[in-house]
Amino acid sequence: QSALTQPPSASGSPGQSVTISCTGTSSDVGGYNYVSWYQQHPGKAPKLMIYEVTKRPSGVPDRFSGSKSGNTASLTVSGLQAEDEADYYCCSYAGSNNLVFGAGTKLTVL
Amino acid sequence: QVQLQESGPGLLKPSETLSLTCTISGYSISSGYYWGWIRQPPGKGLEWIGSISRSGTTYYSPSLQSRVTISVDTSKNQFSLKLSSVTAADTALYYCATQTGYYSFDYWGQGTLVTVSS
Numbered sequence A: 001q002s003a004l005t006q007p008p009s010a011s012g013s014p015g016q017s018v019t020i021s022c023t024g025t026s027s028d029v030g031g032y033n034y035v036s037w038y039q040q041h042p043g044k045a046p047k048l049m050i051y052e053v054t055k056r057p058s059g060v061p062d063r064f065s066g067s068k069s070g071n072t073a074s075l076t077v078s079g080l081q082a083e084d085e086a087d088y089y090c091c092s093y094a095g096s097n098n099l100v101f102g103a104g105t106k107l108t109v110l
Numbered sequence B: 001q002v003q004l005q006e007s008g009p010g011l012l013k014p015s016e017t018l019s020l021t022c023t024i025s026g027y028s029i030s031s032g033y034y035w036g037w038i039r040q041p042p043g044k045g046l047e048w049i050g051s052i053s054r055s056g057t058t059y060y061s062p063s064l065q066s067r068v069t070i071s072v073d074t075s076k077n078q079f080s081l082k083l084s085s086v087t088a089a090d091t092a093l094y095y096c097a098t099q100t101g102y103y104s105f106d107y108w109g110q111g112t113l114v115t116v117s118s
Helices: none
Strands: A009-012 A018-023 A035-040 A047-050 A064-069 A072-077 A086-093 A099-101 A105-109 B003-007 B018-025 B034-040 B047-053 B058-060 B068-073 B078-083 B092-099 B112-116
Touching: A009 A018, A018 A086, A018 A105, A035 A064, A047 A064, A072 A086, A099 B047, B003 B092, B018 B034, B018 B092, B018 B112, B034 B068, B047 B068, B047 B078, B047 B092, B058 B068, B078 B092
Parallel strands: A009 A105
Antiparallel strands: A018 A072, A035 A047, A035 A086, A064 A072, A086 A099, A086 A105, B003 B018, B018 B078, B034 B047, B034 B092, B047 B058, B068 B078, B092 B112
């Protein structure tokens, strides 16, 4: 399977909203409601931010939200804060017990 | 809260077999969940390697399936990764993680760097 497509970079000013896309195919993103998003700060392990497209784990601020339309999933970060600057990765179930990640998006808070 | 810790050799020669162990604390591996391995080459993105259930059923990435073995040791509350015939392309930070519902990785270890070099 091929990696999911994410923009290499995204940016926004504090307080603004930014949306990161994750594009796959009908065999992965479009075929299942099993998209998750991970935040990774430099030198740290990834952290689960969104699972099953829209669900937030306990402790994740509600400024983070997920959605999906067709073969593209999106992560929106509202009310940007300095600590949101990180790399973000999407991951989707791809059938036959396979999981595939996106290439990652570097979010910069201006 | 579940905590995970990877361990294993940090330097391998080409053609050797990578062996890593993930030790779990705060949860009994035999109680449930799935347990996965993910890797990240330096400066690059994440790649799912494979996962295992508490009963030992394994699921491998198609691209690595021929070289990967994941096993579980409930007596030690650990699960392990073996990757055979390594090359420089296998140089990466290797993470272990829990998958409470299989489809997402909920808790991660801190990662261990494995370098393949002659």
